[in-house]
Amino acid sequence: MLRRYPDVIRIFDRAIAVAPDDPNFVAQRATVELDWHADSKPLHAAIDQILARDPTKAGTIADHWLYLALCEKDMKAASKALEAMTENGCQEEGLPYPRAWCEGLVAREKNDDAGARLAFTEARGRVNRLVQEQPNFAAAISALGMIDAALGNKDDALAEGRKAIDLLPIRKDAIIGPTLLQNLAVIYSWTGEQEQALGALNQLVGMPGYLSYGQLSLHPYWIHLRNDPDLSKILKVLQPNP
Numbered sequence: 001m002l003r004r005y006p007d008v009i010r011i012f013d014r015a016i017a018v019a020p021d022d023p024n025f026v027a028q029r030a031t032v033e034l035d036w037h038a039d040s041k042p043l044h045a046a047i048d049q050i051l052a053r054d055p056t057k058a059g060t061i062a063d064h065w066l067y068l069a070l071c072e073k074d075m076k077a078a079s080k081a082l083e084a085m086t087e088n089g090c091q092e093e094g095l096p097y098p099r100a101w102c103e104g105l106v107a108r109e110k111n112d113d114a115g116a117r118l119a120f121t122e123a124r125g126r127v128n129r130l131v132q133e134q135p136n137f138a139a140a141i142s143a144l145g146m147i148d149a150a151l152g153n154k155d156d157a158l159a160e161g162r163k164a165i166d167l168l169p170i171r172k173d174a175i176i177g178p179t180l181l182q183n184l185a186v187i188y189s190w191t192g193e194q195e196q197a198l199g200a201l202n203q204l205v206g207m208p209g210y211l212s213y214g215q216l217s218l219h220p221y222w223i224h225l226r227n228d229p230d231l232s233k234i235l236k237v238l239q240p241n242p
Contacts, residue, residue: 058084178209
């Protein structure tokens with residue numbers, strides 16, 4: 001979250017030296033290069049190596065595999081990652097996304113509008129039940145906002161994204177708080193509020209968080225901002241030194 005990527009690599013190298021057969025350590029170390037330099041090749045090679053060595057480990061690294069596939073726009077690989085993913089394998093940084101959320105993302109990238117709507121609708125039902133059971137669960141409300149944004153429910157999405165931040169602002173939680181703000185940036189972008197999306201991103205680059213140069217450069221979350229010159233300025237802040 002501090003974007004101290006050389007330190008992250010050194011720590012994972014120590015972990016791999018202790019447990020060289022742990023596929024998660026190998027995948028996580030390779031993911032650092034994607035986040036740091038927008039370089040997907042190390043993660044691609046790591047996943048190929050893990051699967052060639054032991055195909056039964058696919059479920060263990062399915063989340064990294066899907067992240068890679070979405071960043072590389074490789075929908076064949078994305079479908080394989082989904083096949084390997086467990087019901088809870090789509091959860092992200094404490095956000096309770098069901099597997100159907102990931103299915104919706106992949107379907108949308110395939111331009112399968114009907115399949116995406118079906119998957120997002122299923123995801124919405126699951127997360128909405130969670131919110132009804134725990135009405136102050138900020139991470140679930142934020143996830144619901146993301147789903148509503150994907151479904152085109154603009155007013156609901158904006159209200160949910162903002163409510164999540166009101167319930168758990170950054171001053172109260174320095175880990176989940178920035179994640180909720182990052183989600184709100186996505187919600188703004190997906191609902192056509194580009195100026196507000198960029199404003200949220202400008203806040204995020206000045207604080208610890210999971211937002212990275214690689215994700216902002218490659219992940220489909222940010223596709224609607226890619227041609228905006230203001231995004232280029234934000235990327236320069238995150239861009240690694242030569």
